[in-house]
């Protein structure tokens with residue numbers, strides 16, 4: 055681990071936000087927070103409110119902070135999810151569930167709702183449990199966070215990138231710095247060095263920042279995308295973009311067509327111009343993120359359009375329908391069953407080898423079975439991944455067993471903290487990723503000053 059002596063005094067970076075800028079000449083901060091995203095702001099506000107007068111600085115490399123919050127949830131910001139039981143909540147995190155269990159017992163969605171409400175932002179819950187500001191506008195959230203940071207006396211420096219972090223060997227005095235952070239303002243060739251006692255990485259999926267952490271001795275699980283849609287070119291789906299079913303089950307398949315070890319995922323499924331999307335596809339992509347990455351996003355997919363109906367149950371239903379004399383002269387393609395959209399139903403009937411003008415009475419036993427399988431275990435080929443525009447996260451980040459989840463402090467380096475997506479944690483779509491940022495940010499902020 056690189057060590058440095060105490061850095062020389064350098065002027066503070068330009069302050070864009072602070073109502074109480076640090077006294078002139080000081081480059082020392084009680085806490086520096088790298089990254090002005092959801093996690094960084096939440097941590098900074100908590101730390102400043104808990105420690106009035108503490109010198110807390112957020113460094114953000116972009117021109118404006120909270121960029122992802124602003125574009126989140128299609129511009130509405132899906133702040134959290136109405137799931138208030140910690141044990142249940144962790145089930146929405148393909149990576150990080152065990153570590154978050156205790157963290158959620160300290161700060162969970164009910165606390166998020168209270169936090170925003172106490173600052174004048176009311177949240178509403180949609181039918182599927184997603185929570186948004188009642189204004190349906192992400193600006194409500196960014197304004198709230200920016201105002202709270204300003205009022206608490208947090209200093210924000212934008213267009214400033216942390217390029218280098220060194221640990222500093224100092225006597226263990228109370229305010230002695232433990233880190234030297236080299237920063238550069240955008241469009242400038244000059245660098246500055248800042249000193250701090252506590253350093254929080256809230257840098258999201260930024261790979262250069264992860265390299266800094268690796269340099270300090272932390273292990274980084276390599277990042278791969280999560281929450282994406284599936285590209286599938288298949289005649290059964292062609293021309294059906296926009297059709298959806300309320301409950302499908304998807305299962306990833308190995309190259310030989312065998313079921314993979316990734317648990318099947320259920321939920322609404324949407325046919326798109328490129329393949330499949332909707333919660334069932336996104337959940338499958340999240341749980342299978344690494345598995346799919348290893349296979350270069352080429353894999354088999356089994357689709358049960360009738361979930362939770364099994365193949366045998368569907369077969370039984372179809373046989374009853376065929377054997378019912380009132381149906382004998384009806385054409386299967388023309389009479390959709392199981393509440394499936396008519397055009398999808400007709401496509402699946404044809405795919406089962408039942409011609410358009412066939413009557414139910416003439417459908418063979420083999421064709422009935424083929425249809426039951428087409429409806430409940432149709433096989434498709436994923437040929438790549440698409441983009442889910444409303445939410446996107448990376449799985450990977452700082453290894454969780456190197457972090458104390460009571461304080462979000464590094465187990466390797468005293469004074470080093472983590473919050474948000476920089477950790478190897480990611481959730482399903484629905485507000486879970488922000489909840490991770492709020493919870494870990496709040497915990498880090500609680501311990502940052504004096505930690």
Ligand SMILES: Cc1cc2nc3c(=O)[nH]c(=O)nc-3n(C[C@H](O)[C@H](O)[C@H](O)COP(=O)(O)OP(=O)(O)OC[C@H]3O[C@@H](n4cnc5c(N)ncnc54)[C@H](O)[C@@H]3O)c2cc1C
Pocket residue numbers: 088089090091092093094113114115116119120121122123125126127128131132133134214215216217256257258259260262263443444445446447473474475476484485486487488489491
């Ligand atoms: C389009 C989109 C929509 C989304 N919608 C939702 C949603 O509705 N609900 C939900 O729960 N989740 C959503 N997410 C996921 C959510 O936005 C992230 O999980 C969350 O923003 C992570 O917060 P963070 O603070 O950890 O990281 P980030 O928001 O990524 O913030 C990290 C910040 O650090 C800065 N930074 C990085 N390195 C440095 C450095 N060296 N020096 C200075 N600054 C640095 C970056 O510029 C960035 O601003 C969405 C994501 C996307 C991309």
